[in-house]
Amino acid sequence: MYRSIEHLNFIRKQPCIISDQLDSQACHIRILSDAGVGLKPSDFAIPMTYYYHRMSHDIGEIRFFKKFNINPYDFAIFYAKNSPCKKITREHLEYLNERKSIYERLYKNR
Numbered sequence: 001m002y003r004s005i006e007h008l009n010f011i012r013k014q015p016c017i018i019s020d021q022l023d024s025q026a027c028h029i030r031i032l033s034d035a036g037v038g039l040k041p042s043d044f045a046i047p048m049t050y051y052y053h054r055m056s057h058d059i060g061e062i063r064f065f066k067k068f069n070i071n072p073y074d075f076a077i078f079y080a081k082n083s084p085c086k087k088i089t090r091e092h093l094e095y096l097n098e099r100k101s102i103y104e105r106l107y108k109n110r
Helices: 005-011 050-059 061-067 073-082 089-109
Strands: 025-028 045-048
Touching: 005 025, 005 045, 005 073, 025 050, 045 050, 045 073, 050 061, 061 089, 073 089
Parallel strands: none
Antiparallel strands: 025 045
16 A cells, blocks of 8 residues: 655646646546555545546546546556655556556456
């Protein structure tokens, strides 16, 4: 489980991955995550405005990311590599790359 306020604050300063607007929230990726029922996943998050963050919960993450043709782990990897947080390790990046591959196999063409 990865937790970092520094990384989440970095995400919040980035433009929304959909609208490119600022005022983003750090949106946790729940698909294929290490979370359980009622538990927040690791802090590998992506920046989205409130509008899109809400939409992702309202219609469901899988449907949301398919609607915008996004693999959320592509963005999580990019932000993890560029984060000022020094707690992100090679193992974390391997975890994210594994999730990216699984996501592509399961959801890309469905």
